[in-house]
Amino acid sequence: MIEFMDVSKEYTKGVKALKDINIHIDKGEFVFIVGSSGAGKSTLIKLLLKEEEPTDGKIILNNMDITNISNRKIPYIRRSVGVVFQDFRLLPNKTVFENVAFAMEIIGASSREIRRRVPIVLSMVGLSHKANNYPNELSGGEQQRVSIARAIVNNPNVLIADEPTGNLDPDTAWEIMKILREINRRGTTIVMATHARDIVNIMKRRVIALEKGTVVRDERKGVYDYEI
Amino acid sequence: MTMRFRMLNYIIKQGFVGIWRNRMMSFASIGSVTSMLVILGVILILALNINNMTNVAKDQFDEIQVYLEDDVSQEQIEKIGEAIKENEGVLSVIFQSKERALENMQKQWGEEGYLLEGLEENPLPNSYIIQLKDIKYANSVVDHIQGLVGIEEIKYYRDIVEKMISIANFVRIGGIIVTSILLFISIFIISNTIKLTVAARKREINIMKYVGATNGFIRGPFIVEGIILGFLGSVLAILIVNFGYQYIVDILNKKLYIFFTVYMIPYKVLYDDIIMIFTSIGVGIGTLGSIVSLKKYLNV
Ligand SMILES: Nc1ncnc2c1ncn2[C@@H]1O[C@H](COP(=O)(O)OP(=O)(O)OP(=O)(O)O)[C@@H](O)[C@H]1O
Ligand SMILES: [Mg+2]
Numbered sequence: 001m002i003e004f005m006d007v008s009k010e011y012t013k014g015v016k017a018l019k020d021i022n023i024h025i026d027k028g029e030f031v032f033i034v035g036s037s038g039a040g041k042s043t044l045i046k047l048l049l050k051e052e053e054p055t056d057g058k059i060i061l062n063n064m065d066i067t068n069i070s071n072r073k074i075p076y077i078r079r080s081v082g083v084v085f086q087d088f089r090l091l092p093n094k095t096v097f098e099n100v101a102f103a104m105e106i107i108g109a110s111s112r113e114i115r116r117r118v119p120i121v122l123s124m125v126g127l128s129h130k131a132n133n134y135p136n137e138l139s140g141g142e143q144q145r146v147s148i149a150r151a152i153v154n155n156p157n158v159l160i161a162d163e164p165t166g167n168l169d170p171d172t173a174w175e176i177m178k179i180l181r182e183i184n185r186r187g188t189t190i191v192m193a194t195h196a197r198d199i200v201n202i203m204k205r206r207v208i209a210l211e212k213g214t215v216v217r218d219e220r221k222g223v224y225d226y227e228i
Numbered sequence: 229m230t231m232r233f234r235m236l237n238y239i240i241k242q243g244f245v246g247i248w249r250n251r252m253m254s255f256a257s258i259g260s261v262t263s264m265l266v267i268l269g270v271i272l273i274l275a276l277n278i279n280n281m282t283n284v285a286k287d288q289f290d291e292i293q294v295y296l297e298d299d300v301s302q303e304q305i306e307k308i309g310e311a312i313k314e315n316e317g318v319l320s321v322i323f324q325s326k327e328r329a330l331e332n333m334q335k336q337w338g339e340e341g342y343l344l345e346g347l348e349e350n351p352l353p354n355s356y357i358i359q360l361k362d363i364k365y366a367n368s369v370v371d372h373i374q375g376l377v378g379i380e381e382i383k384y385y386r387d388i389v390e391k392m393i394s395i396a397n398f399v400r401i402g403g404i405i406v407t408s409i410l411l412f413i414s415i416f417i418i419s420n421t422i423k424l425t426v427a428a429r430k431r432e433i434n435i436m437k438y439v440g441a442t443n444g445f446i447r448g449p450f451i452v453e454g455i456i457l458g459f460l461g462s463v464l465a466i467l468i469v470n471f472g473y474q475y476i477v478d479i480l481n482k483k484l485y486i487f488f489t490v491y492m493i494p495y496k497v498l499y500d501d502i503i504m505i506f507t508s509i510g511v512g513i514g515t516l517g518s519i520v521s522l523k524k525y526l527n528v
Binding site for chain 2: 018075078079083103105106107108110154
């Protein structure tokens with residue numbers, strides 16, 4: 001369902017962020033992308049989101065070749081992919097409910113659909129009681145849960161997360177991981193870039209390790225690195 | 229509500245929100261469009277009126293009036309007529325007796341014609357009215373006639389007509405230059421206003437992008453904002469030009485002779501054109517301003 005075939009990405013002349021990447025991810029997998037800073041994790045994710053174009057190779061998402069897709073079609077690709085960022089990216093002047101509803105509004109959902117669906121995802125992330133609060137009234141973990149709710153509210157079949165626990169303390173990070181695991185259990189494919197060694201080691205999921213732009217390790221039930 | 233309608237509704241609402249969010253800049257944008265259009269309107273009306281007057285003048289002034297001395301005989305009058313006809317620049321020659329001249333004048337003065345009824349003696353001379361083939365023959369024809377006997381005075385208006393034509397050209401060219409400069413200034417100000425809205429909504433746009441909003445949906449509100457700004461500017465300009473012109477015509481009517489305003493184009497004739505030109509330019513500038521801004525500051 002996600003496939004990178006000989007993908008390379010060169011930003012400016014000489015700076016090779018990714019080199020000949022070959023990755024195949026099946027539907028329903030939970031995949032960690034690990035590697036030191038500058039290894040190319042975010043670049044990989046940006047390619048999947050069509051935020052950057054690959055210099056070489058082919059990328060397939062949901063059985064569709066998205067390598068040379070026209071700009072007009074990109075929004076429709078993105079609707080099948082939910083995204084979560086390290087910095088939450090919530091709208092400060094909207095309530096929790098409105099922040100999640102926003103994702104439905106802009107793809108033209110009716111207010112009836114919104115009223116029905118938003119409470120469901122808010123209860124999935126355990127924030128039903130905070131629906132009318134504003135982001136600045138929430139803890140970091142709660143804010144990240146809102147952003148997860150927003151990412152899944154339109155029922156994407158892939159959820160991509162770039163260091164979703166990067167700004168959170170270990171306990172809070174685990175709450176987030178439990179939610180992601182639950183979302184994955186319901187069938188959503190998850191690709192998560194992370195530096196969180198403990199999480200990767202305890203979750204025992206597939207680990208793809210990048211180093212200077214190449215895949216150096218790809219293991220089922222892997223660990224963060226060899227030194228442990 | 230269908231999905232399309234809901235999304236259009238959202239786009240238009242966001243357009244207004246954008247205007248309200250930077251009211252000061254919106255105000256400046258509307259002001260710039262309005263002042264540009266008002267100046268365009270003044271130039272347009274001036275040029276059209278001068279054109280109109282020139283045409284009227286041309287019709288009237290490509291004729292030469294030759295006043296005859298009072299004591300010339302009928303025979304001499306006919307001789308003079310023959311001599312005039314011989315000239316190559318002359319299209320036609322009409323004799324106008326003094327009585328006829330007075331009648332015509334009464335007609336021309338219309339309501340004020342009664343003023344002429346009290347005259348004891350007809351002060352107007354017998355005359356020949358010469359229609360020229362073209363105004364360029366005026367000088368040679370006049371030279372020729374001056375050599376004849378029995379001529380009291382020759383009236384012709386070549387200089388005036390030429391002056392009016394050159395003023396009309398000056399107004400037209402100057403108008404085009406001034407208006408284009410103002411056009412660019414308006415587009416610049418609007419694009420800067422939109423830029424502020426883009427900056428204010430950066431976060432929102434970023435999120436919209438990732439959730440899969442179409443480019444049209446993201447750009448829509450900004451285009452709407454530009455269109456509204458341009459439209460409001462043009463409405464204001466239409467009102468100002470409308471009342472301004474009526475006011476000026478009124479003043480001229482009161483303070484000057486009736487003759488003058490007869491040459492002015494009535495505003496009713498211009499009204500439809502002004503509305504159409506102003507709204508399309510206003511909306512055009514607004515759209516262009518936001519497109520310029522989006523090209524520069526919004527990468528979606
Ligand atoms: N827009 C860009 N223009 C030029 N070079 C870039 C750009 N984005 C990333 N790079 C370079 O590409 C390489 C990979 O960057 P990337 O952001 O993918 O790393 P990362 O693995 O996500 O790192 P981190 O763990 O710090 O987030 C780095 O050398 C980086 O400097
Ligand atoms: Mg990164």
